[in-house]
Amino acid sequence: MNTEWIAVDWGTSHLRAWAMQGRTVLDQARSDAGMARVGKDGFQAALLALVETWLADTPVDVIACGMVGARQGWVEAPYGAVPSQPLPDAPIRVPDTDPRICAFVVPGLKQMAPPDVMRGEETQIAGFLAARQNWDGVICLPGTHTKWVQVSAGEVVSFRTFMTGEMFDLLSGQSVLRHSVCEGWDDNAFVDAVADTLSKPEQLAARLFGLRAADLLHGQDKGTARAQLSGLLIGTELAATRPYWLGQQLAVIGADGVSQIYATALKQQGAFVETENATAATLAGLSLAKDKVNS
Amino acid sequence: MNTEWIAVDWGTSHLRAWAMQGRTVLDQARSDAGMARVGKDGFQAALLALVETWLADTPVDVIACGMVGARQGWVEAPYGAVPSQPLPDAPIRVPDTDPRICAFVVPGLKQMAPPDVMRGEETQIAGFLAARQNWDGVICLPGTHTKWVQVSAGEVVSFRTFMTGEMFDLLSGQSVLRHSVCEGWDDNAFVDAVADTLSKPEQLAARLFGLRAADLLHGQDKGTARAQLSGLLIGTELAATRPYWLGQQLAVIGADGVSQIYATALKQQGAFVETENATAATLAGLSLAKDKVNS
Numbered sequence: 001m002n003t004e005w006i007a008v009d010w011g012t013s014h015l016r017a018w019a020m021q022g023r024t025v026l027d028q029a030r031s032d033a034g035m036a037r038v039g040k041d042g043f044q045a046a047l048l049a050l051v052e053t054w055l056a057d058t059p060v061d062v063i064a065c066g067m068v069g070a071r072q073g074w075v076e077a078p079y080g081a082v083p084s085q086p087l088p089d090a091p092i093r094v095p096d097t098d099p100r101i102c103a104f105v106v107p108g109l110k111q112m113a114p115p116d117v118m119r120g121e122e123t124q125i126a127g128f129l130a131a132r133q134n135w136d137g138v139i140c141l142p143g144t145h146t147k148w149v150q151v152s153a154g155e156v157v158s159f160r161t162f163m164t165g166e167m168f169d170l171l172s173g174q175s176v177l178r179h180s181v182c183e184g185w186d187d188n189a190f191v192d193a194v195a196d197t198l199s200k201p202e203q204l205a206a207r208l209f210g211l212r213a214a215d216l217l218h219g220q221d222k223g224t225a226r227a228q229l230s231g232l233l234i235g236t237e238l239a240a241t242r243p244y245w246l247g248q249q250l251a252v253i254g255a256d257g258v259s260q261i262y263a264t265a266l267k268q269q270g271a272f273v274e275t276e277n278a279t280a281a282t283l284a285g286l287s288l289a290k291d292k293v294n295s
Numbered sequence: 296m297n298t299e300w301i302a303v304d305w306g307t308s309h310l311r312a313w314a315m316q317g318r319t320v321l322d323q324a325r326s327d328a329g330m331a332r333v334g335k336d337g338f339q340a341a342l343l344a345l346v347e348t349w350l351a352d353t354p355v356d357v358i359a360c361g362m363v364g365a366r367q368g369w370v371e372a373p374y375g376a377v378p379s380q381p382l383p384d385a386p387i388r389v390p391d392t393d394p395r396i397c398a399f400v401v402p403g404l405k406q407m408a409p410p411d412v413m414r415g416e417e418t419q420i421a422g423f424l425a426a427r428q429n430w431d432g433v434i435c436l437p438g439t440h441t442k443w444v445q446v447s448a449g450e451v452v453s454f455r456t457f458m459t460g461e462m463f464d465l466l467s468g469q470s471v472l473r474h475s476v477c478e479g480w481d482d483n484a485f486v487d488a489v490a491d492t493l494s495k496p497e498q499l500a501a502r503l504f505g506l507r508a509a510d511l512l513h514g515q516d517k518g519t520a521r522a523q524l525s526g527l528l529i530g531t532e533l534a535a536t537r538p539y540w541l542g543q544q545l546a547v548i549g550a551d552g553v554s555q556i557y558a559t560a561l562k563q564q565g566a567f568v569e570t571e572n573a574t575a576a577t578l579a580g581l582s583l584a585k586d587k588v589n590s
Contacts, residue, residue, distance in 0.1 A: 110508075110511075110512055111508075112512060114501075114505055114508075115505055115511075115512045116504070116505065116508045117511055117512065145471070145504060160501050161501065161504040161505075162500040162501050163466075163470065163471070163500055163503050164500055166470050167462075167466075167470075170466070170469060171458075171465070174465060174469065175458065175461050175462075175465060176440070176461065201496055201497035202497070202531060202534035202535045204499070204531065204535075205457040205458055205459055205462065205528070205531055205532055205535060206409075206455045206456065206457050206535055208458050209411070209440060210409055210410055210456075212412075213405075213406075213410035213411045213456070214410045216405075216412055217405055217407060217412065218410060233500070236499065237500055239497035240497045240498050240499075240501050
């Protein structure tokens with residue numbers, strides 16, 4: 001195997017790496033050595049543990065995006081300010097690395113008012129736009145912290161972050177609802193919960209406890225409750241983002257499961273949705289970032 | 296000390312007991328042996344550890360309210376269905392207790408549609424109403440799971456539970472916001488956040504992440520952020536409960552700190568609010584429950 005460069009997506013909870021030759025993936029690897037588990041001095045060791053077999057004597061470029069560029073990350077890659085292209089600046093070189101790698105981190109984006117930040121999504125946006133000349137519209141990137149991003153003339157104009165995924169995890173795993181929400185799914189219950197919440201978003205906190213009470217009083221199915229919990233939270237998010245998605249050209253970039261859930265909710269509301277695989281977008285964006293390093 | 300009976304408030308996270316003579320408190324004790332820590336067979340031991348010194352040869356009545364009456368509790372005390380008086384039925388006798396005690400648990404209340412339940416608050420409501428002939432209005436009982444209760448002609452007509460307190464604990468203690476929210480308070484930031492959220496409740500999930508971004512980009516004070524987080528969550532609750540509190544006779548029953556926060560928010564919105572100490576209401580309610588045992 002002749003690794004030309006290494007693409008890295010390094011988030012809070014995961015580390016993923018791909019051995020690349022041009023835009024071709026030669027090999028891939030992942031671990032749970034995300035930011036949350038890696039101390040300031042542990043980044044290089046965590047990466048080398050994953051990619052050591054891909055390395056040779058000639059140093060290769062490593063291009064990383066995500067939370068790895070935060071202040072507590074491998075190297076701080078200062079945010080670019082919107083409006084701007086998704087990748088306005090060259091990646092930041094990590095100093096004093098192992099001689100077998102030249103590592104670079106892609107800067108995130110910030111918005112001063114209302115205050116907001118992203119790290120990693122800018123790379124996916126760049127990758128998505130690279131294949132679509134003159135694409136204007138809105139991109140939704142669902143995840144732990146879902147982003148809604150307004151794109152025009154190749155620039156990120158504005159964006160907004162929602163803690164929907166993290167709230168789902170906390171409520172289903174650690175709140176009183178953990179007794180009433182288990183594995184399982186019901187598409188009808190999901191779209192009904194989305195529609196209910198869109199019409200009365202302020203009722204969220206009461207509807208949440210209703211999931212517990214429906215279990216205690218009516219023995220409601222716990223997989224149905226999981227779909228309802230997801231529907232309540234995503235419905236609230238769609239109520240807040242209605243100006244973003246109503247009548248707009250719309251793309252969802254995310255892991256297949258969660259993208260499908262968002263697409264289902266949006267289509268039910270009459271929106272036209274294109275979906276794009278997050279990994280493909282990340283690799284396309286990291287390739288663009290690599291070009292900036294070498295130019 | 297001549298303990299005539301023992302009043303007990305037994306919730307998910309705490310156990311509190313009072314040695315009583317008539318309606319006079321002779322002594323009090325508390326521990327963190329709440330429902331969450333006590334196994335099905337551990338209730339009597341947890342209680343005796345707290346009240347042993349109050350006991351003599353003659354058995355005394357123990358009257359307990361709260362989650363201790365749940366299915367996983369000391370004895371299941373089946374819910375009464377609303378509309379009903381707050382204490383419609385006599386407390387349920389705990390079988391096979393230590394000969395020095397006769398223990399009883401107060402039943403909670405349930406509402407079939409929309410599904411909802413309470414355990415403990417019914418006792419506080421009964422105690423509050425006992426001192427107020429012909430009181431009609433709405434009672435807010437803030438806590439981990441805040442209850443809004445509509446009272447008319449001595450009966451609980453309907454109620455609704457909000458997970459506001461639990462969401463505050465999860466978000467401030469375990470989400471990404473834990474890095475940006477610390478001890479401290481700012482009354483102006485709180486009432487501004489309440490007002491903002493009341494006007495656009497659907498923006499909650501975006502405003503939450505805004506607290507993190509305001510710290511990263513503007514170094515926002517973390518005590519101010521704590522007041523804002525509380526304001527965002529309570530504002531959402533007040534948006535949902537507007538028909539409950541707008542133009543109604545209104546009482547808040549809770550611990551002094553959280554009651555004051557709710558009263559501040561409600562007064563800012565032009566509501567007239569009476570506050571009542573939760574412990575006083577609990578003891579008055581448990582006294583009424585004791586009368587039902589002996590009648």
